[in-house]
Amino acid sequence: MPEPERLLTLNQVSKNFGGVQAVKNLSFDVNSNEIVGLIGPNGSGKSTSVNLISGAVPTSSGDIVWRNQNVNKLPISRRVPLGLARTFQTTSLLAEFSVLEQVFTACHTSYSVSPWHSVLRMKSARVQDAEQRAKAQELVEFVGLGDVINDLTSTISSAQQRLLMIATAMASDPKLILLDEPAAGMVAKERKDLAEVIMRIRKRGLAVLVIEHHMGLIMEVCDRIVVLNFGEKIAEGKPLDIQRNSAVIEAYLGGVH
Numbered sequence: 502m503p504e505p506e507r508l509l510t511l512n513q514v515s516k517n518f519g520g521v522q523a524v525k526n527l528s529f530d531v532n533s534n535e536i537v538g539l540i541g542p543n544g545s546g547k548s549t550s551v552n553l554i555s556g557a558v559p560t561s562s563g564d565i566v567w568r569n570q571n572v573n574k575l576p577i578s579r580r581v582p583l584g585l586a587r588t589f590q591t592t593s594l595l596a597e598f599s600v601l602e603q604v605f606t607a608c609h610t611s612y613s614v615s616p617w618h619s620v621l622r623m624k625s626a627r628v629q630d631a632e633q634r635a636k637a638q639e640l641v642e643f644v645g646l647g648d649v650i651n652d653l654t655s656t657i658s659s660a661q662q663r664l665l666m667i668a669t670a671m672a673s674d675p676k677l678i679l680l681d682e683p684a685a686g687m688v689a690k691e692r693k694d695l696a697e698v699i700m701r702i703r704k705r706g707l708a709v710l711v712i713e714h715h716m717g718l719i720m721e722v723c724d725r726i727v728v729l730n731f732g733e734k735i736a737e738g739k740p741l742d743i744q745r746n747s748a749v750i751e752a753y754l755g756g757v758h
């Protein structure tokens with residue numbers, strides 16, 4: 502095994518929305534080939550953290566470092582080519598497209614062909630078209646959607662739509678994929694399939710940062726878990742240690758009253 506590479510470092514990152522401090526002095530790392538969970542009660546700053554990492558919203562303070570490069574000032578469009586990709590908590594698919602077309606479009610936009618090449622149908626573009634189509638097909642099959650590859654994205658189940666969002670995010674050839682609640686609305690069998698996809702993503706050489714409320718899934722797939730409460734990191738460690746951590750238990754039980 503090659504030495505793991507430090508891909509992502511959050512160094513004392515904070516985010517304020519007006520008077521709300523959504524994330525406070527958050528520091529953690531993600532290494533290559535690692536599955537890291539980001540958990541915490543509702544409103545604890547998980548989605549905001551992913552938005553900060555992906556570049557969807559700017560930090561208020563602190564540094565986000567990607568492979569030794571400070572990316573604080575880079576917009577989302579310039580972080581994706583560096584190898585950072587994400588899915589969203591709500592599904593965002595192209596309704597009139599088939600499953601294959603959805604991923605094909607994402608492969609295409611991540612490719613270096615100018616629009617003119619596509620318009621003129623130059624030979625190079627045609628070759629690249631075929632390559633991108635094969636790549637899209639492979640990704641659709643990779644997430645287990647081979648049976649519905651020609652179905653419209655709007656007609657497949659919500660669990661399948663979530664898997665499709667993962668395939669779409671993988672089209673940009675990321676080194677780290679950020680998943681925001683990929684198991685939302687899934688039943689047990691669907692969660693099991695998702696867990697397998699997440700572990701296969703790692704086998705492909707990617708790292709995963711996953712936000713999830715479903716503890717069974719988190720405990721099964723994660724190497725390491727970071728726990729937030731009111732925007733602050735209250736614990737970090739291996740799944741078994743996190744399950745026994747009194748601050749974590751308190752944060753979750755505290756929310757039940």
Ligand SMILES: Nc1ncnc2c1ncn2[C@@H]1O[C@H](COP(=O)(O)OP(=O)(O)OP(=O)(O)O)[C@@H](O)[C@H]1O
Pocket residue numbers: 518521522523541542543544545546547548549550
């Ligand atoms: N764009 C925004 N403007 C103002 N406040 C926001 C914004 N986005 C998030 N917040 C606030 O920041 C805090 C953290 O929200 P965030 O969505 O990051 O939580 P979360 O951990 O993802 O919650 P959930 O589990 O419900 O998805 C909340 O108090 C939320 O209301």
Ligand SMILES: [Mg+2]
Pocket residue numbers: 547548549590
């Ligand atoms: Mg959220």
